[in-house]
Amino acid sequence: MLRRSVKVVPFVLAIAALAIGCADDSPGPAAEGVAVGGAAAPAADASGVLQPGATVEFVATEFAFTPSEVTAQPGTYHGVLTNHGTIAHDITVGDAAPVTAQPGQSVDFDLVVPEGGVAIKCSISGHADAGMHGMVSTPGSTAPTTAPAAGGHAAEQLAVATVEPDPKAPLYELRDPHAPQRGEGDGVTLVPGGAPGGGDLIEVEMVIQEKLMTIAEGFVQKVWTFNGQLPGPVIRTQVGDTVRVHLVNPPESEMSHSVDFHASQVAWNDEMRSIAPGEDLIYEFTTDYAGVWMYHCGTAPVLHHIANGMFGMVITDPVGGLPPVDDEFFLVQDDWYLGPQGDVSSLAKADQPAPAPDLVMFNGVAMQYKDNPIQIATGKDVRVFVLDAGPSIDSAFHVVGTIFHSVTKEGVQLVSGNEGNWGSQAVDLAPAQGAVVEFSAAEDGLYPFVTHAFNFPGRGALGLFQAGDGKP
Numbered sequence: 017m018l019r020r021s022v023k024v025v026p027f028v029l030a031i032a033a034l035a036i037g038c039a040d041d042s043p044g045p046a047a048e049g050v051a052v053g054g055a056a057a058p059a060a061d062a063s064g065v066l067q068p069g070a071t072v073e074f075v076a077t078e079f080a081f082t083p084s085e086v087t088a089q090p091g092t093y094h095g096v097l098t099n100h101g102t103i104a105h106d107i108t109v110g111d112a113a114p115v116t117a118q119p120g121q122s123v124d125f126d127l128v129v130p131e132g133g134v135a136i137k138c139s140i141s142g143h144a145d146a147g148m149h150g151m152v153s154t155p156g157s158t159a160p161t162t163a164p165a166a167g168g169h170a171a172e173q174l175a176v177a178t179v180e181p182d183p184k185a186p187l188y189e190l191r192d193p194h195a196p197q198r199g200e201g202d203g204v205t206l207v208p209g210g211a212p213g214g215g216d217l218i219e220v221e222m223v224i225q226e227k228l229m230t231i232a233e234g235f236v237q238k239v240w241t242f243n244g245q246l247p248g249p250v251i252r253t254q255v256g257d258t259v260r261v262h263l264v265n266p267p268e269s270e271m272s273h274s275v276d277f278h279a280s281q282v283a284w285n286d287e288m289r290s291i292a293p294g295e296d297l298i299y300e301f302t303t304d305y306a307g308v309w310m311y312h313c314g315t316a317p318v319l320h321h322i323a324n325g326m327f328g329m330v331i332t333d334p335v336g337g338l339p340p341v342d343d344e345f346f347l348v349q350d351d352w353y354l355g356p357q358g359d360v361s362s363l364a365k366a367d368q369p370a371p372a373p374d375l376v377m378f379n380g381v382a383m384q385y386k387d388n389p390i391q392i393a394t395g396k397d398v399r400v401f402v403l404d405a406g407p408s409i410d411s412a413f414h415v416v417g418t419i420f421h422s423v424t425k426e427g428v429q430l431v432s433g434n435e436g437n438w439g440s441q442a443v444d445l446a447p448a449q450g451a452v453v454e455f456s457a458a459e460d461g462l463y464p465f466v467t468h469a470f471n472f473p474g475r476g477a478l479g480l481f482q483a484g485d486g487k488p
Contacts, residue, residue: 064087065088066088067091068093069091069093070088070093071096072127072152073096073098074098074107075098075099076099076100076117076148078102078316078317079147079148079317081136084149084151086150086152087152087153088152090129092127093126093128093129094124094127095107095115096122097123098122099119099121101119101316102119102290102316103316104116104119104140104272105138105140106138107136107137107138108138109127109135110135129152132154132157133151133154133157134152135149135152136152137150141270142324142360145364146317146320179235179355179356179357182236187230188229188233188381189381191246191379193385194343194344195252195345196250198257198333199218199252199253201249201250201251202245203220203222203249204251205218205220211257215258216257217258218258220261222242222243222261222263222264223242223243223244223266224266224269225240225241225266226241228358229241229246229380230381231381233382235354237355237359237360237361238324238358238360239360240273240313240324240325240326240360241325241326242326246325246380247325248311250329250330250346251328252332252333253330253331254332254333254334254335255303255334257332259277259279259301259302259303261275261298261300263275263291263296263299264296265292265294265295270293271315272315273313273315273321274288274289274314275299276288276312277299277301277311278330279305279307279330279332287301303330303332305332306332307424307426308332308450308451308452309329309403310327310330310448311328312328312405318407319366319407320366322406323352323353324360325361327405328405329401331346341396341397341398341399341454342393342397344398345399345401347379347400347402348402349378349404349409350377350406351373351407353373353374354375366407371409373472375476376472376476378465378476382477383476383479384479385479385480386464386479389462389479390479390480390481391481393457394457394458396456398454398457399452400452400453402443402450402451402452403445404449404450406447409467410444410469411443411445411467411469412443413465413466414441414467414468415455415463415481416464417457417461418455418457418458419441420439420440420441421433421454421455422452423443423453423454424451425443425445425449425452426449426450442468457483460483460484460487460488461482461488462481462482462483462486463481463483464478
């Protein structure tokens, strides 16, 4: 039986923890150790072992409990969860129901310690993987090590077994790769002259959805999305536009989320703040620079929120737009670390010094454009907006059988018809970098596009452009 009450405690802002998703090493005086009390029994014996009836306070930050290891005699204690983080955390003691504290809150609960001790963790997706786990041991029992590893995370990681394909998994939904025009797309509206000062306004309704999605044949994951799409909707603007995003986190969501637009210039702790289920915010900015920009959830652990689907592309054209071409497409590359079927991706896999993704894919589904080639016209100019969303793997974007005659990468341009007639065979993109490439197919046939790191096309980073009927 859990006994709960809520009280407000001073809010502690852990900027580094939110930005990089590591544990806060300076939680403040309230997190120095075990808070003990209770008149009926002494707090601890001479050896420091807690006695039943004492108060045990666990302070939660991004991403750790302080303390994470406690030694106590079997019995019932007054537990307190105090959240000094910037997002919600819970404490789950053994098989008991989780006890949740919002940022700046403390929650009381009955902490029952059985013979042999009991494990504790935060049950919110990814938080235990990130380090929020520990042990209440009894004298003579063996507590697991939680010594910090590189990056400040706990050395003990939750193991994820090899994920086998499910032959009964639903078919994936093919993502239309055509780039939208300015102000078009899911939840996007262009209001000419609607911005403050008379400029054009791009309004975006962006609703967070946590949903099951087939990301490769036989593999279903519980992805976190913007507007139910992986990647999120492509937002196309022009230099000088005002973009007004209404971000909604529905009450049925399980966790806090946020959004960070790389095309914007706003304070991190303003529009980029996390919002809890049932909350919303307005994120407004002007598009001052042309480019292919990433947006993503910035809620800690940022690695997990990106790795689990919360990313997308903003295209900002120069004033007056780009020259017309026959076709325009968008391709967003990302790397995926499979969790169990029907569950979220594995933060334990993603959070490794040497990334080893199970899948690398374009537009959210492995091999979808190999199975469904993208039709283009022979001899006509094709423009592709390319983004590497990562979170960890570089892209060497290449279209087999073509040469890029025009490339704009992160504001640096290779212009078609340049003196010397220089061209490009591949565009190297680090995570969060984007480019615009143009090419043409010289003859009818198939033109594979890949990342030219060839250990990844077999993991899903392979598609086809089909010129004409596909037959040379």
